[in-house]
Amino acid sequence: MVADIKKIGVFTSGGDAPGMNAAIRAVVRASIYYKKEVYGIMRGYEGMIEGDIVKLGARSVGNIIQRGGTILKSARSQHFRTPEGRKQAFEQLKKHGIDALVAIGGDGTFTGLHLLHQEFNLPVVCIPGTIDNDIAGTDYTIGYDTATNTAVEAIDKIRDTALSHNRLFFVEVMGRHSGYIAINSGIAGGAGAIIIPEDGMSFEDLYAILKPGQETAKKSNVVVVAEGSKIGGALELARKVAERSSYFDIKVTILGHLQRGGAPTYFDRVLASKLGVAAVEGLLKGQTDVMVGIQKGEITYTPFDVFAKGTHAINEDDLRIAKILSI
Numbered sequence: 001m002v003a004d005i006k007k008i009g010v011f012t013s014g015g016d017a018p019g020m021n022a023a024i025r026a027v028v029r030a031s032i033y034y035k036k037e038v039y040g041i042m043r044g045y046e047g048m049i050e051g052d053i054v055k056l057g058a059r060s061v062g063n064i065i066q067r068g069g070t071i072l073k074s075a076r077s078q079h080f081r082t083p084e085g086r087k088q089a090f091e092q093l094k095k096h097g098i099d100a101l102v103a104i105g106g107d108g109t110f111t112g113l114h115l116l117h118q119e120f121n122l123p124v125v126c127i128p129g130t131i132d133n134d135i136a137g138t139d140y141t142i143g144y145d146t147a148t149n150t151a152v153e154a155i156d157k158i159r160d161t162a163l164s165h166n167r168l169f170f171v172e173v174m175g176r177h178s179g180y181i182a183i184n185s186g187i188a189g190g191a192g193a194i195i196i197p198e199d200g201m202s203f204e205d206l207y208a209i210l211k212p213g214q215e216t217a218k219k220s221n222v223v224v225v226a227e228g229s230k231i232g233g234a235l236e237l238a239r240k241v242a243e244r245s246s247y248f249d250i251k252v253t254i255l256g257h258l259q260r261g262g263a264p265t266y267f268d269r270v271l272a273s274k275l276g277v278a279a280v281e282g283l284l285k286g287q288t289d290v291m292v293g294i295q296k297g298e299i300t301y302t303p304f305d306v307f308a309k310g311t312h313a314i315n316e317d318d319l320r321i322a323k324i325l326s327i
């Protein structure tokens, strides 16, 4: 144990994700278990700069494991990107006696934490919390499972109405530059085609998949499109198919922020609980400037310089399976 850590600060930053509350709860309770004080920093780096910091106890995080969103709130801070902003943030941490940090968020959050560590030698550990599942060094990020289940539920519902009206639907899902939500919600939702940025599928390839429907009178179909698609989003693809053929009655649904809310699944709650405890234990054992993750079922600590340079690639097999099943 590293004895000189006395007060741990925890915060959430970037896009919220279901399961962040479960992670906050785990960080708070593990800190108290190891006899450390723990402070919640509100609104990510914005609250850090402003000194919006509250002491938390084991009971402050009761009844939140099942709640979506984040009780500590979140923000994307421009001010923190400047050296002055970071200095101000560090002064606030010093004022509260906070001598170590745990951040729950995505790659932008981690870059900020890395800078704080470099500039002020503060022990820091990151927990991956984003629906996008786009971070190297962990097989899963907190919130991805819930968001994908939400997308699957939506696709199932859309399929009902698509079938009833013989319509072709383009359903756009989130994921920023990553196709993880799209590929797996598409497989689970039985999509007729899945468009993700990692795949080289062209518009012509997509049209070639849809076109046989005209011969077989298969009018209803669901195409799942990742928001990061390189051949256009759901609206654009729908417009292009409509221009090419009047056979299909086409509709578009963009799921958007719906995927960020709701109660976390059991998977995300357990993942968040494990990573939260491991983050505190890692800090107390001297881990710093690392992200705690789960790889092949094991807890791992990956240095910032390693995971920041990597990408969380889509499993080639998933792509292959999706293509086999959508014939």
Ligand code: F6P
Binding pocket: 015, 106, 130, 131, 132, 174, 175, 176, 227, 260
């Ligand atoms: O990173 C999570 C995410 O929901 C992405 O999937 C999406 O591209 C982005 O955040 C949306 O950001 P905002 O909530 O700021 O609109």
